Amino acid sequence: MPILTDPLTLATGSVLQNRFALAPLTNQQSHDDGTASEHDLHWFEQLAGGGYSMLTTAAANVQTNGKSFAGQLGIYDDRHIPGLSAMAEIAHRHRTLASVQLHHGGMFARQELIGSEALVGPSDNEETGARALTLPEVEQLRDDFITGAGRAQRAGFDGVELHGAFGFILSAFLSPQTNRRTDLYGKNPEGRSRLLREIIQGIRAGCGPDFHIGLRLALSGQDPHLPELRDLVAVFLERGLVDYLDLVVRSLDTRVEGGLHTGEVLVDLFTDLPRGTTVVGVSGDVMSAAGAQRALDHGSDFVFVASGAVVHHDFPQRALADHAYETPRPPLPASFFRDQGRSPAFVNYLEESLGFVQAQ
Numbered sequence: 001m002p003i004l005t006d007p008l009t010l011a012t013g014s015v016l017q018n019r020f021a022l023a024p025l026t027n028q029q030s031h032d033d034g035t036a037s038e039h040d041l042h043w044f045e046q047l048a049g050g051g052y053s054m055l056t057t058a059a060a061n062v063q064t065n066g067k068s069f070a071g072q073l074g075i076y077d078d079r080h081i082p083g084l085s086a087m088a089e090i091a092h093r094h095r096t097l098a099s100v101q102l103h104h105g106g107m108f109a110r111q112e113l114i115g116s117e118a119l120v121g122p123s124d125n126e127e128t129g130a131r132a133l134t135l136p137e138v139e140q141l142r143d144d145f146i147t148g149a150g151r152a153q154r155a156g157f158d159g160v161e162l163h164g165a166f167g168f169i170l171s172a173f174l175s176p177q178t179n180r181r182t183d184l185y186g187k188n189p190e191g192r193s194r195l196l197r198e199i200i201q202g203i204r205a206g207c208g209p210d211f212h213i214g215l216r217l218a219l220s221g222q223d224p225h226l227p228e229l230r231d232l233v234a235v236f237l238e239r240g241l242v243d244y245l246d247l248v249v250r251s252l253d254t255r256v257e258g259g260l261h262t263g264e265v266l267v268d269l270f271t272d273l274p275r276g277t278t279v280v281g282v283s284g285d286v287m288s289a290a291g292a293q294r295a296l297d298h299g300s301d302f303v304f305v306a307s308g309a310v311v312h313h314d315f316p317q318r319a320l321a322d323h324a325y326e327t328p329r330p331p332l333p334a335s336f337f338r339d340q341g342r343s344p345a346f347v348n349y350l351e352e353s354l355g356f357v358q359a360q
């Protein structure tokens with residue numbers, strides 16, 4: 001069983017110096033045009049000194065109509081490269097690997113942020129008002145993910161993580177609930193995962209074998225299509241299609257409710273799958289040193305710290321120094337976050353959208 005101080009080598013040859021990675025954390029502090037702000041750089045500098053083996057940026061949108069958060073980081077234009085370069089430089093100065101999370105909100109993009117552009121998804125969606133992408137638009141989306149990865153590489157990042165979770169566009173393509181296409185990009189599991197596979201192939205072809213590709217997927221114990229997702233992960237692991245998986249669970253104790261695997265521990269269903277060169281990280285409720293070690297004991301190779309990093313940006317250093325370390329649990333006073341150097345926009349997001357801030 002690995003321990004938290006063990007290094008971990010990716011198939012690209014890059015080495016994670018320990019088992020702590022930073023999860024993607026939206027913070028709404030980029031400029032309106034998606035370029036990184038001083039606040040982005042300050043936050044990355046704080047994190048980079050905090051002991052993570054790999055930092056992930058906030059979700060960065062690859063097309064303008066994928067924007068889902070005010071102050072979202074962008075990667076849809078070359079003008080984003082200088083700010084991203086500064087972020088990559090910060091990570092590398094601290095000997096930390098760095099990934100950009102490539103994102104498109106799809107039907108969960110925000111109309112007020114995308115102006116007259118249409119909300120889009122794999123199929124028409126009555127609830128959100130999104131319309132189905134045409135075939136040329138799917139191909140353009142694929143190409144824009146690949147171009148986004150190229151920009152991340154030009155900016156000096158070691159790799160990218162594809163955002164395939166939370167109903168955003170790549171996960172919407174994977175799900176039979178939201179993907180009812182009858183063309184090549186739908187119809188059956190092969191079709192529903194085609195967009196993702198073509199993006200991965202394109203990034204490999206364009207960025208080469210040293211540039212890592214991660215994939216984030218969210219696991220839910222109540223997902224009626226869990227077996228299809230598990231089959232997809234099994235194929236990805238068997239073929240080594242990505243260098244790492246970032247599997248999001250609510251908790252390590254979450255169990256499957258309904259269907260074939262009822263009662264089984266959700267995360268184990270995925271960490272038990274045979275894996276070749278792909279390493280598997282778990283994100284969810286890593287708020288203590290013991291919690292992180294438990295994730296490794298459940299078969300993950302490394303952990304992604306999210307809420308824990310918002311509370312203490314140097315979570316890994318603290319956890320590596322003290323086996324009994326545990327973060328305070330939000331909600332916490334706004335002054336707690338301000339005193340740690342979080343920007344006003346970030347604190348506002350934590351308060352308004354995430355319930356991280358105590359009512360006065």
Ligand SMILES: Cc1cc2nc3c(=O)[nH]c(=O)nc-3n(C[C@H](O)[C@H](O)[C@H](O)COP(=O)(O)O)c2cc1C
Nearest residue numbers: 023024025026058059248283284285286306307308
């Ligand atoms: C402030 C905040 C911002 C987040 N932003 C993103 C994001 O940009 N992309 C993403 O995939 N997940 C995002 N998440 C989800 C986290 O990466 C993580 O998977 C989730 O919070 C579960 O881990 P935790 O229980 O340790 O917080 C965010 C979570 C928080 C708290």
